[in-house]
Amino acid sequence: MAQPNLIRKFRNFIIRQQGRAPWLLCLLVGALAGLGLVSCAYNSQTQLLAPPQIAGATFVGSEACEQCHEDISHDFKTASHYRLKAPGDNAKNIGCESCHGPGSLHVASGGGPNTIVNPRKSPETCFQCHLDKRAEFNLPSHHPVIEGKISCGDCHDPHKGDVIPGGGTELASQNDICGKCHTEQLGPFVFQHEALREGCTTCHNPHGSVNARLLVARNATLCLRCHFQQQMANGTIYIGNSNHSGRLQEGTCWNAGCHEAVHGSNVNPHLRY
Ligand code: HEC
Ligand code: HEC
Ligand code: HEC
Ligand code: HEC
Numbered sequence: 001m002a003q004p005n006l007i008r009k010f011r012n013f014i015i016r017q018q019g020r021a022p023w024l025l026c027l028l029v030g031a032l033a034g035l036g037l038v039s040c041a042y043n044s045q046t047q048l049l050a051p052p053q054i055a056g057a058t059f060v061g062s063e064a065c066e067q068c069h070e071d072i073s074h075d076f077k078t079a080s081h082y083r084l085k086a087p088g089d090n091a092k093n094i095g096c097e098s099c100h101g102p103g104s105l106h107v108a109s110g111g112g113p114n115t116i117v118n119p120r121k122s123p124e125t126c127f128q129c130h131l132d133k134r135a136e137f138n139l140p141s142h143h144p145v146i147e148g149k150i151s152c153g154d155c156h157d158p159h160k161g162d163v164i165p166g167g168g169t170e171l172a173s174q175n176d177i178c179g180k181c182h183t184e185q186l187g188p189f190v191f192q193h194e195a196l197r198e199g200c201t202t203c204h205n206p207h208g209s210v211n212a213r214l215l216v217a218r219n220a221t222l223c224l225r226c227h228f229q230q231q232m233a234n235g236t237i238y239i240g241n242s243n244h245s246g247r248l249q250e251g252t253c254w255n256a257g258c259h260e261a262v263h264g265s266n267v268n269p270h271l272r273y
């Protein structure tokens with residue numbers, strides 16, 4: 001009966017944890033994640049809360065999943081969430097059931113229907129530890145995750161490798177993830193906007209934003225982070241070697257008649273249609 005004990009320990013831990021100061025949580029989560037992989041700056045928003053519940057089921061541990069889900073179990077050792085551990089000297093991995101809920105009924109029934117949580121159908125399982133994400137997906141412009149049209153798993157692989165798309169470093173593969181559904185914006189274009197090399201998330205918040213189209217800024221600031229505005233002696237304003245006096249009052253940089261082809265153009269090097 002080692003497993004249920006472990007889980008009870010974990011549950012005690014997380015319940016105790018809720019009343020504590022954030023720095024302590026931070027410290028603990030940092031220690032849990034091990035290898036110094038997670039910094040405190042990150043996990044201030046993440047809390048280890050209770051895993052999902054399934055009526056009548058108990059926790060059986062990740063080993064019990066191996067016999068039937070061999071591939072996922074094998075790859076899981078490379079996954080970010082694999083490193084989450086319950087506290088204590090014999091700390092074991094929280095593992096599969098932290099997202100899928102207790103598996104005893106599922107295992108006993110040989111994988112019977114409705115015996116386990118599948119987060120593809122609902123993001124609730126992710127929200128319970130990533131509390132701040134629920135708010136992001138409720139912002140005026142957001143990916144329809146709560147609406148069930150896409151899932152966290154479409155962009156985050158929970159079972160294998162870095163859970164951050166592209167590992168936060170390989171931006172090409174982050175763009176490819178967005179490009180699975182947004183082929184038109186990915187290109188290739190004859191005149192590609194080089195900003196895309198920095199990744200789609202330089203301009204878009206992947207979860208949600210107060211600005212339309214998930215944009216990180218709603219006006220020229222979006223563009224002026226990389227393109228400089230120069231005021232000449234005679235008062236004219238230049239951007240990219242071209243006189244923009246008066247143009248910035250017309251609206252955004254990407255409204256009709258301006259750089260509408262903001263991702264890239266096949267006809268015009270200045271990103272116009
Ligand atoms: C005795 C075999 C067996 C064991 C052990 C087992 N499963 Fe399954 N599981 C299945 C079968 C069969 C299915 C349904 C077919 C499929 O999707 O592969 C399934 C489906 C699932 C699904 C998808 C369910 C859905 O509604 O879409 C999840 C999630 C899952 N298993 C997780 C787990 C976890 C976590 C464990 C360990 C606690 C586990 N399984 C242990 C056989 C098993
Ligand atoms: C960080 C949360 C998390 C952990 C931990 C986790 N899973 Fe999953 N699992 C998911 C998500 C999310 C999905 C749905 C993927 C999607 O949206 O396509 C899923 C789907 C599944 C499925 C359904 C088959 C499929 O591909 O849709 C199985 C089976 C499964 N997981 C087994 C496991 C096993 C076994 C482990 C442990 C070795 C595990 N999971 C650990 C989040 C998790
Ligand atoms: C049992 C709690 C728990 C559950 C459930 C959980 N996570 Fe996590 N997750 C964590 C912790 C703790 C970390 C590491 C601390 C951190 O970086 O915020 C983390 C890290 C992450 C990160 C990387 C954060 C970063 O800044 O590097 C992503 C992305 C993520 N989780 C997505 C998900 C998704 C998607 C799901 C649902 C399929 C999920 N998580 C379910 C606890 C959980
Ligand atoms: C449309 C794709 C997409 C979806 C859907 C998505 N994410 Fe993300 N998420 C990303 C990308 C891309 C990043 C990396 C952001 C960056 O590098 O600026 C990220 C970063 C994160 C992070 C770490 C940084 C942060 O913002 O805290 C967490 C945690 C996270 N996602 C959780 C979730 C959860 C939970 C869900 C589902 C409720 C989800 N994500 C759905 C694309 C997505």
Ligand code: HEC
Nearest residue numbers: 143144149150154177178180181182200201204206213214
């Ligand atoms: C699994 C498919 C899928 C993936 C992957 C995906 N998206 Fe989306 N995206 C959608 C859906 C569905 C909508 C909502 C479309 C609608 O409401 O008409 C959307 C909407 C958007 C919008 C707003 C469009 C509008 O008209 O307001 C932007 C911007 C966007 N996605 C950018 C991204 C970025 C950046 C990524 C990668 C981090 C990404 N998407 C990954 C499916 C996806």
Ligand code: HEC
Nearest residue numbers: 175178179182185186195196199200202203204213254262
């Ligand atoms: C330089 C900033 C920037 C980058 C980088 C960027 N976008 Fe956009 N994106 C925008 C702007 C601005 C709009 C709004 C265009 C409009 O309203 O006409 C937009 C709109 C969108 C839309 C809504 C449909 C449309 O075309 O109006 C989608 C989907 C989208 N972007 C996806 C992506 C994807 C996927 C990537 C990465 C391959 C990406 N974006 C990179 C600035 C950017």
Ligand code: HEC
Nearest residue numbers: 194195198202222223225226240253254259262269270271
């Ligand atoms: C992440 C940095 C970055 C951001 C943000 C960015 N750009 Fe760019 N943009 C570049 C780079 C790099 C080039 C290629 C070098 C050059 O021509 O300055 C470029 C080229 C261009 C060009 C073609 C150059 C020309 O001579 O006409 C236009 C037009 C342009 N950007 C418009 C925009 C607009 C509009 C926005 C805001 C929606 C924007 N950029 C945001 C980095 C960026």
